[in-house]
Amino acid sequence: MKIAQVCPRYYPDIGGVETYVQEISERLVKRGFNVDVVCTDPTGQLPEQEVIKGVTIKRFRSFAPGDAYYFAPQIYFYLRDHHYDLIHAHSYHAFPALFAALAMNKSRLIFTPYYHGGGHTHFRNLLLKPYRLLGSKIFEKSDKVTCISEYERSKVISDFGVPLAKIEKIPIGLNLEEFEKHKYQKKNKGGKTLLYVGRLEEYKGIHHIIKTLPCLAGFKLEVIGKGPYEKRLHELAEELSVTKQINWYKNMTREKLLHYYASADIFLMLSTHESYGITVAEALLAGTPCIVTTGSALEEFVDGRLCLGIEKPITSNKLILAIKQLYESGIKDTMENINIQILNWDEVTDKLINVYKHTL
DSSP: OEEEEEOSOOTTSOSHHHHHHHHHHHHHHHTTOEEEEEEEETTSOSOSEEEETTEEEEEEEOBOTTSOBOBOTHHHHHHHHSOOSEEEEEOTTBHHHHHHHHTOSSSEEEEEOOOOSSOSSHHHHHHHHHHHHHHHHHHHHOSEEEESSHHHHHHHHHHHOOOGGGEEEOOOOBOGGGGTTTTTOOOOTTOEEEEEESOOOGGGTHHHHHHHGGGOTTEEEEEEOOOTTHHHHHHHHHHTTOGGGEEEEOSOOHHHHHHHHHHOSEEEEOOSOOSSOHHHHHHHHTTOOEEEESSSGGGGGOOSSSEEEEOSSOOHHHHHHHHHHHHHHTGGGGOTTOOOOOOBHHHHHHHHHHHHHHHO
8 A cells, every 4th residue: 555644744853743644654664555755844954855764755845934834835746646545644734734635636535634723823823714714625535534632523523514423533642661761750859840842832831831930939940842932932031030940952862851751840731722732641651740721632631630730811820829739749759550541653553554444
C-alpha cells in the first residue's frame, strides 16, 4: 500500500502534529508500507526531498505568516499528478489538508483534523469563519475522520455535522517505556519548580504563569520551547522583575526533556485551544502533577487530585491558589499508583492500519 501523509511540517520541525506523523510513518514503514510525507518548509532551508528511517519526505516552500496556515498550492498539483492508494491528511488549521482534499482522484482520504474550534489569535479566529466553508470540504471528501480526543470528536460533529459512524477515535500515542527510568525521580531538596513545555504562543497561556511569580517566593519556572511569543514573554518577565526566577531552554534532547518532566514539582498547560494535550500526558506519566485550563480537551485529564483544572478567565489569584494547593498536597510523593490510560505508538499504528484497510 502506497500512502501519503500530508501535513504542515515534519521533522526536524517539532510540535504535536509533527510528532504524530513521524511516529506513525516510521512504524508504517517497518510494517511494510510505502510512505511519503508531503509537507511544507516555510524557511526554504531544509532539503526538498530526503529519506529518514525509510520515510520519504517531500517538502514544498510555503507562505506561513506567524508560523501559521502553511499556504503551499504546489501540494495540490503534486498530489493531483501522483497516485497514492491512500492519503492521510493532517490538521484542519492549515492549508495542506485542504489541498489534499481538492486534489483527490482515485485515492482514499483519511483526515485527522486536530480540531479545537478556535483560532490561536483574534485575527486567526476571524479568518476561521470564512475558511469554514472551504474546510468543511475536507470532512465531506474524507472516507474516514480520526479524532484524538472525545472533545475533538464532539466539536467535529457539532461544527461540521460529520456523522458519528464516519469518525474513529484514536488518541495520540506515547513511548511508554521511555518514562520508566525517569518516573517519580526525586528533585533536589529545597527547590520549587514549575514547568512549561511547548510552543511559545500567546494562546498557550505562559504569560499567566509568569504573572504569578512575584507572589510565589522560592518558586522557579522552567520554560522549554520556542515560538513567536517569546520576545513578549521575556519583556513581561523584565517588567515584573522575575527574570531570575525563569530559565529558558530550546532544542533540548528527548532524554533531557524527560528529566525535566520528572524533576518538576508542577507542570502547567494553560492553553485555551487544544484537541488533546500530549505534554500533559507526558508530565503525568513522568509522575508530575498538572494544572490545566478547562474548556478544551485538556479537561479530560482533570481529576481534582493529580490534575487540577482552572476555569476561564484565568487570573493570577486562581492560579496562585491552585499552585499552592497542589504543591502543599505533596501529591508527587504518592503517585506510584498512577494509572493513566494512554496508548503506545504501536497500538495507535495498529488502529490506523485497521482504518486504512477497511477504507480501501
